[in-house]
Amino acid sequence: MTSSSPDLSHHLSGEARERLPNPMKVIWRRVNSSGRIDVANMANGDPHHSLYPFKQLMFEVPSVAEEPDPVPAWRTGNCPTQFFHSYKDEPCALSLRNAFQYTHGAGLPECQKTLTDLTQFFYAPPDHAITLTLGNSDGITKLFRLLGERGDHFLTDEFSFPGMTNAPLSYGIKWVGVKMDAGGMIPEEMEKILQNWNEASGRRPHVLYIIPVGQNPTGTTLSLERRQKIYAIAQKWDLIIIEDDPYYFIQFDQPPVETPSDDQGNYSKRFAKSLIPTILSMDTDGRVLRIDSFSKIIAPGMRLGWITSNRMFHDKLVTYTDSGPQHPHAFGQAFVTEMLSEKGWQMDGFCRWLQSLRLDYQRRRDFLLEVFRREVEPTGYASVNVPEGGMFVWIEVYFERHPRYRSEPPVAGSSTVAPRTNVEVLLLELLEKFIELDVVIMPSVLFAIEEHPRWIDDGARHVPIRDRTRFYRATFAGTEETIEKGMTRLGRALREFFDGPPLTSRL
Numbered sequence: 001m002t003s004s005s006p007d008l009s010h011h012l013s014g015e016a017r018e019r020l021p022n023p024m025k026v027i028w029r030r031v032n033s034s035g036r037i038d039v040a041n042m043a044n045g046d047p048h049h050s051l052y053p054f055k056q057l058m059f060e061v062p063s064v065a066e067e068p069d070p071v072p073a074w075r076t077g078n079c080p081t082q083f084f085h086s087y088k089d090e091p092c093a094l095s096l097r098n099a100f101q102y103t104h105g106a107g108l109p110e111c112q113k114t115l116t117d118l119t120q121f122f123y124a125p126p127d128h129a130i131t132l133t134l135g136n137s138d139g140i141t142k143l144f145r146l147l148g149e150r151g152d153h154f155l156t157d158e159f160s161f162p163g164m165t166n167a168p169l170s171y172g173i174k175w176v177g178v179k180m181d182a183g184g185m186i187p188e189e190m191e192k193i194l195q196n197w198n199e200a201s202g203r204r205p206h207v208l209y210i211i212p213v214g215q216n217p218t219g220t221t222l223s224l225e226r227r228q229k230i231y232a233i234a235q236k237w238d239l240i241i242i243e244d245d246p247y248y249f250i251q252f253d254q255p256p257v258e259t260p261s262d263d264q265g266n267y268s269k270r271f272a273k274s275l276i277p278t279i280l281s282m283d284t285d286g287r288v289l290r291i292d293s294f295s296k297i298i299a300p301g302m303r304l305g306w307i308t309s310n311r312m313f314h315d316k317l318v319t320y321t322d323s324g325p326q327h328p329h330a331f332g333q334a335f336v337t338e339m340l341s342e343k344g345w346q347m348d349g350f351c352r353w354l355q356s357l358r359l360d361y362q363r364r365r366d367f368l369l370e371v372f373r374r375e376v377e378p379t380g381y382a383s384v385n386v387p388e389g390g391m392f393v394w395i396e397v398y399f400e401r402h403p404r405y406r407s408e409p410p411v412a413g414s415s416t417v418a419p420r421t422n423v424e425v426l427l428l429e430l431l432e433k434f435i436e437l438d439v440v441i442m443p444s445v446l447f448a449i450e451e452h453p454r455w456i457d458d459g460a461r462h463v464p465i466r467d468r469t470r471f472y473r474a475t476f477a478g479t480e481e482t483i484e485k486g487m488t489r490l491g492r493a494l495r496e497f498f499d500g501p502p503l504t505s506r507l
Contacts, residue, residue: 011240016146016316049097057086064352071356084338093341099330106318107132111333114340115306123281129314132328135303139291144168147207155208159447161216177449184220187229194237198454207240214247214390217447217473221388231282243279243290247390249354252362271351286310304332364476368483375491391477399426417451419466433497439489444471
């Protein structure tokens with residue numbers, strides 16, 4: 001950001017404005033950043049490190065330097081291993097003496113620097129700061145509270161993950177769904193909402209929440225052109241963008257990343273170039289708050305992530321954390337710091353793991369598509385998208401071919417968002433058939449953002465979202481055995497649901 005960057009403080013919620021810094025943490029940060037060595041610290045209630053009942057942490061991990069495709073080799077137990085160590089009394093990237101002490105809300109300085117370097121390497125945002133979180137959910141809910149007031153409306157994809165969109169409802173924040181197509185959110189539809197906003201609904205939305213890669217649930221990935229348009233609209237209408245991107249490193253159908261034997265150390269640069277630019281990387285105003293996590297690329301129970309934001313938002317997040325949930329746990333911070341250190345994988349090794357991981361997910365995706373084409377597509381009752389990233393497919397079912405499908409023309413004076421078909425009824429009936437045949441996939445009605453007539457500008461042509469809940473979300477994150485069973489049973493369920501039970505069972 002530059003001196004001409006806009007002042008975005010008006011986006012802060014009343015809660016964020018009124019929250020006071022923890023005065024003890026302020027003193028701690030002042031002393032810690034002073035560089036003083038011989039400090040007699042008698043201020044904090046930290047147990048002395050000599051009382052910690054451990055001397056080292058040892059992590060046995062794949063040796064990514066020795067195995068070119070480590071993920072499948074690791075799964076089958078055929079991958080050579082190496083060790084990361086964190087010590088209390090020996091040199092390492094993050095000493096356990098420091099790791100298990102109280103620190104401030106941004107996270108342990110060593111881990112914060114590691115993730116700052118990682119963020120700079122992949123996204124190169126101008127003048128942004130890192131705040132550690134307990135994974136994506138923690139980061140997102142903090143941002144909702146940081147930005148939202150009771151009565152506010154936030155923008156998001158018209159089908160979005162309820163685990164996140166449910167979070168701010170209790171704060172009095174409501175959602176406005178933006179129409180999507182096979183390429184994800186449609187920027188022009190977002191601008192229509194902003195242009196035609198009815199002030200009777202409250203103030204115009206000032207926050208956009210979006211998952212750009214492998215969107216949950218639809219699996220769509222925004223093109224570079226759409227990202228640029230969305231950022232330009234955000235600038236025009238003074239929006240804050242929450243870029244939630246847990247699947248960013250799981251992008252498919254990219255050319256293989258190779259490095260000549262005499263060009264070691266540049267693998268990570270080649271890998272980074274294969275990734276689509278983030279919205280954060282375009283951010284010259286400081287209006288993008290990006291959320292990253294290790295949940296999808298290391299382990300979900302690790303519960304460690306980070307928010308990248310301008311420094312004003314960073315300071316408010318630290319204030320919130322210091323007087324609330326406190327900093328993330330030491331175990332995850334120690335692992336990440338050692339993983340990216342000189343004695344760990346380093347950036348090249350980390351990117352080799354990511355490359356192998358995305359190839360593994362791509363193989364699983366391709367296997368699901370293969371089985372779908374064999375077992376489901378011949379029914380003529382469903383189709384599936386081909387996701388460019390993430391871990392979900394979006395299966396469309398042709399309910400209009402069902403003998404009990406009903407459609408009515410719009411009734412004069414009726415709500416523009418009232419359903420005109422029984423698609424939702426059939427969707428839930430088919431779900432019961434799936435469960436009966438021992439396959440579980442998620443119906444789109446769970447992800448649909450409730451509509452309101454006030455933000456529908458083309459009522460006569462508008463198709464209510466409840467008539468468009470013709471989809472199911474399925475994951476390919478499981479084993480090939482699970483995928484094979486699931487798609488086979490799904491095909492059988494469609495045949496029985498649309499055609500009725502086999503003739504023999506009717507006798």
